[in-house]
Amino acid sequence: xxxxxxxxxxxxxxxxxxxxxxxxxxxxxxxxxxxxxxxxxxxxxxxxxxxxxxxxxxxxxxxxxxxxxxxxxxxxxxxxxxxxxxxxxxxxxxxxxxxxxxxxxxxxxxxxxxxxxxxxxxxxxxxxxxxxxxxxxxxxxxxxxxxxxxxxxxxxxxxxxxxxxxxxxxxxxxxxxxxxxxxxxxxxxxxxxxxxxxxxxxxxxxxxxxxxxxxxxxxxxxxxxxxxxxxxxxxxxxxxxxxxxxxxxxxxxxxxxxxxxxxxxxxxxxxxxxxxxxxxxxxxxxxxxxxxxxxxxxxxxxxxxxxxxxxxxxxxxxxxxxxxxxxxxxxxxxxxxxxxxxxxxxxxxxxxxxxxxxxxxxxxxxxxxxxxxxxxxxxxxxxxxxxxxxxxxxxxxxxxxxxxxxxxxxxxxxxxxxxxxxxxxxxxxxxxxxxxxxxxxxxxxxx
Amino acid sequence: xxxxxxxxxxxxxxxxxxxxxxxxxxxxxxxxxxxxxxxxxxxxxxxxxxxxxxxxxxxxxxxxxxxxxxxxxxxxxxxxxxxxxxxxxxxxxxxxxxxxxxxxxxxxxxxxxxxxxxxxxxxxxxxxxxxxxxxxxxxxxxxxxxxxxxxxxxxxxxxxxxxxxxxxxxxxxxxxxxxxxxxxxxxxxxxxxxxxxxxxxxxxxxxxxxxxxxxxxxxxxxxxxxxxxxxxxxxxxxxxxxxxxxxxxxxxxxxxxxxxxxxxxxxxxxxxxxxxxxxxxxxxxxxxxxxxxxxxxxxxxxxxxxxxxxxxxxxxxxxxxxxxxxxxxxxxxxxxxxxxxxxxxxxxxxxxxxxxxxxxxxxxxxxxxxxxxxxxxxxxxxxxxxxxxxxxxxxxxxxxxxxxxxxxxxxxxxxxxxxxxxxxxxxxxxxxxxxxxxxxxxxxxxx
Numbered sequence: 001x002x003x004x005x006x007x008x009x010x011x012x013x014x015x016x017x018x019x020x021x022x023x024x025x026x027x028x029x030x031x032x033x034x035x036x037x038x039x040x041x042x043x044x045x046x047x048x049x050x051x052x053x054x055x056x057x058x059x060x061x062x063x064x065x066x067x068x069x070x071x072x073x074x075x076x077x078x079x080x081x082x083x084x085x086x087x088x089x090x091x092x093x094x095x096x097x098x099x100x101x102x103x104x105x106x107x108x109x110x111x112x113x114x115x116x117x118x119x120x121x122x123x124x125x126x127x128x129x130x131x132x133x134x135x136x137x138x139x140x141x142x143x144x145x146x147x148x149x150x151x152x153x154x155x156x157x158x159x160x161x162x163x164x165x166x167x168x169x170x171x172x173x174x175x176x177x178x179x180x181x182x183x184x185x186x187x188x189x190x191x192x193x194x195x196x197x198x199x200x201x202x203x204x205x206x207x208x209x210x211x212x213x214x215x216x217x218x219x220x221x222x223x224x225x226x227x228x229x230x231x232x233x234x235x236x237x238x239x240x241x242x243x244x245x246x247x248x249x250x251x252x253x254x255x256x257x258x259x260x261x262x263x264x265x266x267x268x269x270x271x272x273x274x275x276x277x278x279x280x281x282x283x284x285x286x287x288x289x290x291x292x293x294x295x296x297x298x299x300x301x302x303x304x305x306x307x308x309x310x311x312x313x314x315x316x317x318x319x320x321x322x323x324x325x326x327x328x329x330x331x332x333x334x335x336x337x338x339x340x341x342x343x344x345x346x347x348x349x350x351x352x353x354x355x356x357x358x359x360x361x362x363x364x365x366x367x368x369x370x371x372x373x374x375x376x377x378x379x380x381x382x383x384x385x386x387x388x389x390x391x392x393x394x395x396x397x398x399x400x401x402x403x404x405x406x407x408x409x410x411x412x413x414x415x416x417x418x419x420x421x422x423x424x425x426x427x428x429x430x431x432x433x434x435x436x437x438x439x440x441x442x443x444x445x446x447x
Numbered sequence: 448x449x450x451x452x453x454x455x456x457x458x459x460x461x462x463x464x465x466x467x468x469x470x471x472x473x474x475x476x477x478x479x480x481x482x483x484x485x486x487x488x489x490x491x492x493x494x495x496x497x498x499x500x501x502x503x504x505x506x507x508x509x510x511x512x513x514x515x516x517x518x519x520x521x522x523x524x525x526x527x528x529x530x531x532x533x534x535x536x537x538x539x540x541x542x543x544x545x546x547x548x549x550x551x552x553x554x555x556x557x558x559x560x561x562x563x564x565x566x567x568x569x570x571x572x573x574x575x576x577x578x579x580x581x582x583x584x585x586x587x588x589x590x591x592x593x594x595x596x597x598x599x600x601x602x603x604x605x606x607x608x609x610x611x612x613x614x615x616x617x618x619x620x621x622x623x624x625x626x627x628x629x630x631x632x633x634x635x636x637x638x639x640x641x642x643x644x645x646x647x648x649x650x651x652x653x654x655x656x657x658x659x660x661x662x663x664x665x666x667x668x669x670x671x672x673x674x675x676x677x678x679x680x681x682x683x684x685x686x687x688x689x690x691x692x693x694x695x696x697x698x699x700x701x702x703x704x705x706x707x708x709x710x711x712x713x714x715x716x717x718x719x720x721x722x723x724x725x726x727x728x729x730x731x732x733x734x735x736x737x738x739x740x741x742x743x744x745x746x747x748x749x750x751x752x753x754x755x756x757x758x759x760x761x762x763x764x765x766x767x768x769x770x771x772x773x774x775x776x777x778x779x780x781x782x783x784x785x786x787x788x789x790x791x792x793x794x795x796x797x798x799x800x801x802x803x804x805x806x807x808x809x810x811x812x813x814x815x816x817x818x819x820x821x822x823x824x825x826x827x828x829x830x831x832x833x834x835x836x837x838x839x840x841x842x843x844x845x846x847x848x849x850x851x852x853x854x855x856x857x858x859x860x861x862x863x864x865x866x867x868x869x870x871x872x873x874x875x876x877x878x879x880x881x882x883x884x885x886x887x888x889x890x891x892x893x894x
């Protein structure tokens with residue numbers, strides 16, 4: 001699609017997550033025309049997705065339409081479409097539903113998805129958490145398990161329904177396990193008549209010798225203690241070897257074991273989106289084992305100074321021992337850096353290589369505790385949680401006025417409530433613990 | 448499932464809508480054991496469902512888990528299950544996933560669904576609005592239409608994408624048409640670059656000679672004027688004769704016509720749920736043409752003084768010229784009446800026949816206008832809207848503390864915002880205007 005202001009350089013950004021959105025926002029005063037393409041119509045505040053999965057927030061609380069965020073930014077157009085290929089010779093992106101889009105500069109920020117390390121067949125039994133739909137599916141499974149337990153007369157089956165296994169001891173796994181423990185042991189206890197939800201077992205599996213492995217050891221210990229206090233069984237040095245028939249097979253140190261568990265959630269691995277392969281084919285870009293694109297010091301692709309990769313899809317190996325982690329602050333800073341580079345380039349200037357400024361990392365453990373590694377200080381407990389709340393509200397409010405989230409949090413905090421624990425989705429009209437085939441829709445009368 | 452307190456009479460209620468929930472709540476102090484069975488885990492505040500469909504509210508804002516509402520009511524158990532049959536001889540209900548449930552008294556409150564008057568093939572092109580999933584599907588279609596229009600170079604196709612037809616001029620149709628007109632002509636205008644959303648056409652079709660036919664004529668006129676001011680084209684005496692290939696064929700008076708419209712919404716008819724047929728087979732109950740059960744003056748089924756039908760599934764012909772309408776106040780009062788009857792029965796007492804006390808009816812027209820028929824007075828405009836807001840907040844808060852809804856409304860009111868306009872659902876990961884087959888989930892990486 002050619003625009004009237006065709007004389008301005010055209011920057012095409014693919015992906016409206018933290019990397020792409022912050023790149024677009026930082027180009028608001030640049031002498032360029034920006035097109036942001038995403039296959040979803042909203043930006044998702046992924047760090048809070050676990051709260052949607054565990055029934056504390058609604059999807060709209062943590063998502064904002066990209067059009068609304070960029071409504072006032074007149075040099076920017078948002079397109080809902082899926083990029084399926086890149087022609088780096090003709091400088092075009094090819095989309096699924098629409099005309100090819102020419103670019104002068106291209107920013108790829110398409111992120112990643114779950115990684116089952118060659119065991120994709122586990123996905124049905126152990127879904128991961130990346131999209132709104134993933135979160136609603138996790139929510140459906142968690143709350144349906146209690147519903148089924150209420151009706152189950154067989155004690156063994158009942159215990160399996162009350163067993164929750166979270167695979168992966170990073171921030172997402174820690175946050176999920178903590179929240180599920182609070183649901184089972186606090187929020188829903190009074191709501192059931194036949195089942196004692198305090199009998200629920202919540203297990204957190206981590207392959208390394210401690211949870212939150214990139215954090216200082218002190219914080220890993222604190223996080224483990226907090227989780228155990230909530231009733232989570234933390235198993236470290238534990239590797240999952242099979243998931244099938246609602247049973248997890250694992251090796252804990254040298255010992256092999258199995259546990260029947262109706263609800264298994266995957267928080268163990270991330271791989272790059274398919275755009276990595278597209279880029280590799282089109283530009284010869286080098287990919288790492290997780291499919292991420294190894295970028296130059298200025299985040300461009302070797303030999304393609306007009307194509308940039310930011311966020312979870314980028315492997316930036318020029319700082320520290322490992323590539324930068326796939327977290328929101330890295331993506332935001334990378335997006336802003338590329339915008340600055342493009343602005344300078346339009347002025348005929350250059351820029352020093354990208355450097356990540358580490359503001360620290362945080363993970364929530366239960367309703368009002370967290371661990372925070374701020375570099376200069378390690379915090380845990382309520383104070384760390386308070387810093388976490390403030391930081392998240394700051395970023396949430398920056399792109400939309402999410403006052404309601406604050407009020408909802410305050411309300412949930414006071415009441416331990418989980419008002420958003422609706423079991424929804426076409427497969428859950430009548431929510432069996434198995435995914436049913438959709439019935440004839442005309443029969444789906446509320447009952 | 449036999450309960451320990453087997454000496455108390457067992458009241459089984461099927462359906463947790465307004466009828467079933469209010470019956471259950473009104474039995475809280477009765478000397479009975481209550482089991483409420485629903486295939487959803489939440490009560491849905493259906494009068495606000497159009498606000499979910501039009502992106503003002505999230506599902507969780509207007510739904511509350513039945514367990515939470517009834518948590519403190521110790522004589523009541525909630526079961527998530529689908530009733531598939533009734534054995535009125537053995538006094539049992541048969542559920543899809545669990546053991547048969549014996550009852551002493553049975554209350555059926557399973558409501559209704561859309562009715563296409565023999566044209567069920569229209570449903571795919573013109574979905575109705577009964578469930579949370581229906582509302583999210585409508586939302587997806589409405590907002591995806593604008594997205595597709597932004598990319599459409601052909602002016603004719605673009606106009607079809609910007610044409611919205613609402614079939615049925617009752618309260619739901621009026622509320623949907625008004626909200627869509629506000630979205631197109633106000634909320635989203637600034638958000639698009641290539642498409643002029645003020646060119647959108649919103650048509651409301653009604654078969655009778657005026658919209659809101661059961662209301663006093665004065666209010667129908669006011670409602671029509673308000674809608675037209677918002678930019679809705681109201682067509683009365685207009686019957687739909689075909690819906691296919693995104694085109695509506697209709698007869699307006701004597702004149703036949705067609706209109707290409709990408710988004711067609713059905714608000715024209717309601718039929719009873721399949722439990723009507725189940726009851727008819729099991730008890731010989733008489734059904735009306737819409738499948739509703741014709742009940743006795745005390746809401747029981749002829750010959751079965753222990754089986755009651757309340758809400759949209761009941762045809763109560765003993766008051767006024769027609770049976771009572773399928774609206775929330777009727778269902779609530781019927782549920783409360785049956786609870787009172789059961790309580791009296793336990794005390795060996797009787798009760799006079801049911802009488803509906805009409806508190807009036809209201810419909811919203813746009814952001815801050817409504818029409819209200821209070822019997823003794825007819826109101827329209829802002830004051831009617833204010834009464835509408837107060838009445839709905841009162842009932843919303845009665846069963847859950849939906850403070851957040853009030854704040855969300857205030858926020859939307861001030862900003863004309865539609866923060867909940869997320870396009871979601873597995874078929875909408877990349878939201879084409881057609882429903883795509885689900886892709887390989889592993890490919891569904893955020894882009």
